[in-house]
Amino acid sequence: MSKMDQEPFVKLEGVKKIFKVGDKEFLAVQDVTLDVREGELVSIVGPSGCGKSTILSILSELHPATEGKVQIGNEMSPFTPGKDIGMVFQKALLLKWRTISDNVLLPAEILGLPIKESRERARDLIEMVGLGKFADAFPQQLSGGMQQRASIARALVHDPRLILMDEPFGALDALTRERMNLELLRIWKESRKTILFVTHGIQEAVFLGSQVAVMTSGPARMAAHFDIDLPEPRTLDVKTTEKFGAYTKEIYHLLGMD
Amino acid sequence: MTGRGYLYAVAAHVGFILFWQLMVIVADVPSYILPSPLETIAEITDSSYNWWTHTWVTTLEIFGGYTMAIVVGVALAVLFVWVPGLNASLMPLLVTLNMVPKVAMAPLFIIWFSYGIVPNMIIAFTICFFPIVLTTYRGLVEVEPDLINLVKALKANRWQIFIKIQLPGSLPYLFSGMKVAAILAVAGAVVGEFIASEKGLGNFLLIQQNALNTSAMMMALLLITAIGMALYGFVIALEYIFITRKGIKT
Ligand SMILES: Nc1ncnc2c1ncn2[C@@H]1O[C@H](COP(=O)(O)OP(=O)(O)OP(=O)(O)O)[C@@H](O)[C@H]1O
Ligand SMILES: [Mg+2]
Numbered sequence: 001m002s003k004m005d006q007e008p009f010v011k012l013e014g015v016k017k018i019f020k021v022g023d024k025e026f027l028a029v030q031d032v033t034l035d036v037r038e039g040e041l042v043s044i045v046g047p048s049g050c051g052k053s054t055i056l057s058i059l060s061e062l063h064p065a066t067e068g069k070v071q072i073g074n075e076m077s078p079f080t081p082g083k084d085i086g087m088v089f090q091k092a093l094l095l096k097w098r099t100i101s102d103n104v105l106l107p108a109e110i111l112g113l114p115i116k117e118s119r120e121r122a123r124d125l126i127e128m129v130g131l132g133k134f135a136d137a138f139p140q141q142l143s144g145g146m147q148q149r150a151s152i153a154r155a156l157v158h159d160p161r162l163i164l165m166d167e168p169f170g171a172l173d174a175l176t177r178e179r180m181n182l183e184l185l186r187i188w189k190e191s192r193k194t195i196l197f198v199t200h201g202i203q204e205a206v207f208l209g210s211q212v213a214v215m216t217s218g219p220a221r222m223a224a225h226f227d228i229d230l231p232e233p234r235t236l237d238v239k240t241t242e243k244f245g246a247y248t249k250e251i252y253h254l255l256g257m258d
Numbered sequence: 259m260t261g262r263g264y265l266y267a268v269a270a271h272v273g274f275i276l277f278w279q280l281m282v283i284v285a286d287v288p289s290y291i292l293p294s295p296l297e298t299i300a301e302i303t304d305s306s307y308n309w310w311t312h313t314w315v316t317t318l319e320i321f322g323g324y325t326m327a328i329v330v331g332v333a334l335a336v337l338f339v340w341v342p343g344l345n346a347s348l349m350p351l352l353v354t355l356n357m358v359p360k361v362a363m364a365p366l367f368i369i370w371f372s373y374g375i376v377p378n379m380i381i382a383f384t385i386c387f388f389p390i391v392l393t394t395y396r397g398l399v400e401v402e403p404d405l406i407n408l409v410k411a412l413k414a415n416r417w418q419i420f421i422k423i424q425l426p427g428s429l430p431y432l433f434s435g436m437k438v439a440a441i442l443a444v445a446g447a448v449v450g451e452f453i454a455s456e457k458g459l460g461n462f463l464l465i466q467q468n469a470l471n472t473s474a475m476m477m478a479l480l481l482i483t484a485i486g487m488a489l490y491g492f493v494i495a496l497e498y499i500f501i502t503r504k505g506i507k508t
Binding site: 085095107 | 506
């Protein structure tokens with residue numbers, strides 16, 4: 001079977017989410033349709049309040065979808081809720097009283113995985129995200145970018161099939177953010193994970209994703225998809241290509257920002 | 259605190275005592291108004307005052323009431339978090355009760371519990387348990403919502419969230435409550451002794467007041483302060499081990 005006609009790993013079809021607060025109803029998002037192949041990195045970009053985080057919370061089973069079809073996993077790669085989800089948020093959300101290695105271990109503890117193997121895995125992951133020297137440090141002793149690296153290691157420790165990232169680099173300075181983008185691509189290649197990457201940054205979305213889903217607000221919905229055909233491996237040079245400019249321009253246009 | 263910080267702190271204390279001694283000499287204050295530090299300290303050698311009995315009784319009352327406050331306070335805060343209805347009804351009541359001047363309730367306690375070491379412990383307990391409940395409760399509920407989302411996505415159960423996130427996360431809050439409570443516990447025990455007691459440094463203060471024995475009163479005050487400092491120092495040491503050492507800001 002070729003890669004193209006393989007069943008998608010994540011499949012959303014006509015998903016709609018309505019939040020009920022008291023007896024009032026709020027439409028959070030609608031028309032969400034998305035196919036993500038296994039091992040793909042897909043960006044979701046859009047303005048504030050258009051429902052990006054809501055999509056991730058549906059996928060992590062925090063909230064059920066009100067309407068539509070949600071399917072994760074396929075015959076070749078079955079999906080176990082809980083065990084197969086790793087999350088990274090804008091804040092690193094590390095536990096202040098735990099060392100970096102104990103922080104990374106948290107999902108393994110919650111899932112009740114064998115602690116010895118998990119420790120080894122945690123150590124390797126900490127090495128992989130470049131924090132080898134800081135395994136026994138406390139989060140407060142690390143910079144924002146380093147803390148975010150630790151939270152990425154934490155999202156990988158239980159070897160989940162799907163990583164959900166909600167504006168993971170949104171709180172970082174521009175330079176650190178660019179560096180983290182490159183790091184993420186490297187980690188993605190090494191770990192072969194399926195990643196959904198939510199961002200406000202159009203450039204970031206195009207640079208990272210093999211596919212970009214564009215969301216608009218008023219009404220909040222998924223408006224368009226772009227297959228991003230840029231040279232691999234992606235290096236910073238990609239950003240100066242004509243194609244890169246064309247993609248970003250089109251998305252800016254879609255969001256009514258030109 | 260840095261090495262230099264300690265130096266400044268010690269210097270300030272020594273300076274204060276020197277200033278006190280100097281003032282007594284220069285202004286020629288009669289010693290029944292303000293005895294000098296040396297006169298005050300000299301009282302400790304007078305064994306007829308039974309210093310150690312009084313100090314021991316007051317220490318028991320303070321530590322007893324304080325320990326009770328921590329146990330009951332933390333237990334209540336945990337209960338409030340686990341039983342939402344309880345929080346909604348009892349928390350406002352607690353806030354109201356906290357407004358009642360506990361010192362003014364002490365005479366009532368004498369009627370209810372008679373007098374002695376245990377009633378004074380109860381007064382110390384009542385006065386210092388509110389800050390423990392309030393701060394611990396706040397610490398338990400103030401968790402980053404996304405952190406809860408993160409562990410819920412891993413299907414963490416309520417107990418895991420409580421043990422791994424809420425409880426350790428509330429420690430810095432508990433310690434800030436414990437520091438306030440340490441000061442209140444000392445005040446509570448002494449007030450209890452003022453109102454009715456046969457022993458303890460508060461009781462001793464009243465008796466020496468009748469005799470206008472100011473230097474013995476000052477010595478009693480020093481001993482009460484020392485007990486308070488010991489308790490506070492103990493709390494600070496625990497806080498260092500669990501919080502400060504890890505670079506956690508409170
Ligand atoms: N638990 C909830 N209860 C009620 N309404 C909610 C809830 N969560 C989200 N919403 C609403 O759903 C809409 C989409 O929110 P969402 O957080 O998904 O947006 P977002 O695209 O992630 O925004 P941002 O970029 O600011 O993070 C918003 O109008 C929000 O107010
Ligand atoms: Mg969001």
